[in-house]
Amino acid sequence: xxxxxxxxxxxxxxxxxxxxxxxxxxxxxxxxxxxxxxxxxxxxxxxxxxxxxxxxxxxxxxxxxxxxxxxxxxxxxxxxxxxxxxxxxxxxxxxxxxxxxxxxxxxxxxxxxxxxxxxxxxxxxxxxxxxxxxxxxxxxxxxxxxxxxxxxxxxxxxxxxxxxxxxxxxxxxxxxxxxxxxxxxxxxxxxxxxxxxxxxxxxxxxxxxxxxxxxxxxxxxxxxxxxxxxxxxxxxxxxxxxxxxxxxxxxxxxxxxxxxxxxxxxxxxxxxxxxxxxxxxxxxxxxxxxxxxxxxxxxxxxxxxxxxxxxxxxxxxxxxxxxxxxxxxxxxxxxxxxxxxxxxxxxxxxxxxxxxxxxxxxxxxxxxxxxxxxxxxxxxxxxxxxxxxxxxxxxxxxxxxxxxxxxxxxxxxxxxxxx
Numbered sequence: 001x002x003x004x005x006x007x008x009x010x011x012x013x014x015x016x017x018x019x020x021x022x023x024x025x026x027x028x029x030x031x032x033x034x035x036x037x038x039x040x041x042x043x044x045x046x047x048x049x050x051x052x053x054x055x056x057x058x059x060x061x062x063x064x065x066x067x068x069x070x071x072x073x074x075x076x077x078x079x080x081x082x083x084x085x086x087x088x089x090x091x092x093x094x095x096x097x098x099x100x101x102x103x104x105x106x107x108x109x110x111x112x113x114x115x116x117x118x119x120x121x122x123x124x125x126x127x128x129x130x131x132x133x134x135x136x137x138x139x140x141x142x143x144x145x146x147x148x149x150x151x152x153x154x155x156x157x158x159x160x161x162x163x164x165x166x167x168x169x170x171x172x173x174x175x176x177x178x179x180x181x182x183x184x185x186x187x188x189x190x191x192x193x194x195x196x197x198x199x200x201x202x203x204x205x206x207x208x209x210x211x212x213x214x215x216x217x218x219x220x221x222x223x224x225x226x227x228x229x230x231x232x233x234x235x236x237x238x239x240x241x242x243x244x245x246x247x248x249x250x251x252x253x254x255x256x257x258x259x260x261x262x263x264x265x266x267x268x269x270x271x272x273x274x275x276x277x278x279x280x281x282x283x284x285x286x287x288x289x290x291x292x293x294x295x296x297x298x299x300x301x302x303x304x305x306x307x308x309x310x311x312x313x314x315x316x317x318x319x320x321x322x323x324x325x326x327x328x329x330x331x332x333x334x335x336x337x338x339x340x341x342x343x344x345x346x347x348x349x350x351x352x353x354x355x356x357x358x359x360x361x362x363x364x365x366x367x368x369x370x371x372x373x374x375x376x377x378x379x380x381x382x383x384x385x386x387x388x389x390x391x392x393x394x395x396x397x398x399x400x401x402x403x404x405x406x407x408x409x410x411x412x413x414x415x416x417x418x419x
Contacts, residue, residue, distance in 0.1 A: 039128070095270075
């Protein structure tokens with residue numbers, strides 16, 4: 001009987017383990033959001049459209065092949081009847097408006113636009129990581145606040161019970177117990193607010209992931225040594241939105257060349273092969289024509305088109321310059337914030353340890369009658385403030401780390417907190 005019970009327990013244990021969802025990491029949350037994000041899907045469709053337009057530009061400059069058939073009738077002078085139909089069929093290879101320079105410029109412009117769309121999609125993924133990180137670490141912080149507040153409520157509740165007993169035997173004032181009871185009520189209100197924040201951030205994370213949020217696990221390694229800022233500034237040029245702006249400038253340059261091509265001569269040719277012709281023309285199975293048009297005067301329309309394209313190019317170059325400068329400022333701001341957040345985290349950790357030690361000593365001295373209940377109460381308040389400040393500092397470090405990676409254009413797979 002004992003063996004049967006043990007066997008049943010072993011069989012049921014894996015099923016019970018499977019019933020509980022595994023803790024969610026930031027990487028898993030981001031991957032889920034990436035799969036389910038409408039904005040990313042829209043960006044992907046923009047990439048597909050740009051790639052299709054590139055293929056259209058590339059293949060649209062090739063000669064076209066078609067099959068044409070004609071039938072003709074002539075009236076007979078001695079009769080009201082029409083002659084028998086003369087039929088003709090031909091395979092035609094045709095290309096018109098050929099200059100070479102124009103076609104190459106159009107293909108290059110379409111290629112740069114396709115590359116721009118791909119880089120914009122990569123940037124959208126990085127920005128999505130920022131949104132997911134904010135919700136994920138914000139929820140973690142709120143959960144840590146809940147745990148810290150619950151622990152403080154237990155400490156305050158135990159102290160309240162002790163004070164009530166001391167009031168009963170006349171060893172302390174009733175006001176001390178009331179002050180402690182007020183603090184317990186304050187902590188419960190704080191707990192309710194932290195619980196509300198947990199639910200709000202869980203809803204936001206669930207919205208981004210489009211699925212329920214299980215328990216969270218940070219899965220983060222200790223914060224590594226911060227490299228010099230030059231390392232992050234050197235990556236600004238490869239940030240996806242900066243590269244996309246560069247592709248836009250190159251596409252605009254190609255459009256300038258495309259506008260200039262209207263000054264050049266155009267060639268056109270057509271080659272025909274006839275599998276079927278009237279009997280009178282059977283000796284000629286094929287023919288070919290070649291034509292050229294040289295632009296002489298267009299009332300300045302081409303020059304105006306070139307001027308407009310040059311203005312567009314200048315605008316794109318200025319946009320690229322402004323974006324690069326803004327990206328460098330983003331890196332400097334993010335680096336400063338991250339450096340400061342790390343230093344503040346160290347200070348907050350020390351302050352929390354000191355506040356915990358202070359409360360332990362104050363509680364001991366209160367029992368010995370060396371300090372008043374008010375001093376012990378203030379010590380517990382300091383511990384509460386220190387715990388919340390530490391959790392806020394930890395959240396700031398986590399978010400600043402992700403912000404620095406996003407500002408410098410760090411590839412998603414290289415983001416430290418995703419590993």
